[in-house]
Amino acid sequence: MSLKQLCRLTALVLGACCTRAETPAPPRPFGLVVHGGAGVILRADLPAALEAEYRTALQAALDAGYTVLADGGTALDAVLATVCRLEDSPLYNAGRGAVLNADGVCELDAAIMDGRTITAGAIAGVRHIRNPIVLARDVMEKSPHVLLSGAGAEQFATSLGYTLVPNEYFQTERRKAQLQQARDAEAKGRPAAGMPGGLRRQPAAGALVLDERKFGTVGCVALDRAGNLAAGTSTGGMTNKKFGRVGDSPIIGAGTYANNRTCAVSATGHGEYFIRAVVAYDIAARMEYLHRPLAAAAAETIARVGALGGTGGVIALDARGNIAMPFNTPGMYRGCKLSTGEDRIELFEPGR
Ligand code: ASP
Secondary structure (H helix, E strand, C coil), X not given: CCHHHHHHHHHHHHXXXXXXXXXXXXXXXXXXXXXXXXXCCCHHHCCHHHHHHHHHHHHHXXXXXXXXXXXXCXXXXXXXXXXXXXXXXXXXXXXXXXXXXXXXXXXXXXXEEECCCCEEEEEEEECCCCCHHHHHHHHHHHCCCCEEEHHHHHHHHHHCCCCCCCHHHCCCHHHHHHHHHHHHHHHCCCCCCCCCCEEEEECCCCXXXXXXXXXXXXXXXXXCCCCCEEEEEEECCCCCCCCCCCCCCCCECCCEEECCCCEEEEEEXXXXXXXXXXXXXXXHHHHHHHCCCHHHHHHHHHHHHHHHCCCEEEEEEECCCCEECCECCCEEEEEEEECCCCEEEEEECCCC
16 A cells, blocks of 8 residues: 555544544433332223322422433432422322321331432331431431431431421321221221222231232432433332331332442332332343343333232333333323423323
């Protein structure tokens, strides 16, 4: 090759490199997915006015989180903003409007996880924390621990200057009626039909089983402009729960998980099964070790829950902005708002 030819080739290569460098990188996707619980959510059972209320509350929560992300905020802040909105709504089983335990008291669980740092914070069985997800984040950021429970968690909150609220703040008439239904059904030895959270004894297994028609737990997974993932879940657990029962929501890896390498997950459903199937981490592990795409991993894990006899669903989001919202119940309150323009709320099974 002559010197002239070599120079021309070099110029061509450099030119190609420069052209490539000048091509603007595609914008990074960002957005969030939210759920407000899964269960027997049928169009026929839901009056139009109530359906509109559920949708409005979910949309307001999505919008709050999306605004954080659009303004360049972190996935963690977006999860917090979204979950706080749903905790403040009396419609959902988290914060105000949470279900009542067997003693007629609201006991709240929540968790949050940062997929960038793999740090997490959670609280279980608190009775006086207005926004449990906020305290979960404080456990993550201001304590050396991951999970605090009951009076100790509230003592930690007080040490940070929180104002404790009376338990009555969380209690609504609707939840009191549901507890009464569950108690009546329990006294008759059968689950209450059409209501969330009857407690049922299965004679064959000799075990207490929670029968849920509808779960109202709330959760959010978010991806920010920097490519970081976060997940958060908040709940009152299950109606008529006893003996300090804690569900999957505050258990890292069961109801809540986030890792930038794979995905962010928040679950809702019959917590005992979700703990046993280690649901949120199972989805992430399928992606990491089996190289399964998000949707396949999430569907496979929900199938495992179903095989155990459990019901519920998850919302999941990966670092590329792919989303999945599988569930094995007749419905799940869910929605997403993404930088691609996708912005939707769904309540029922597809096609129903
Ligand atoms: N998973 C929650 C629990 O078992 C209940 C729910 O999702 O509504 O505590």
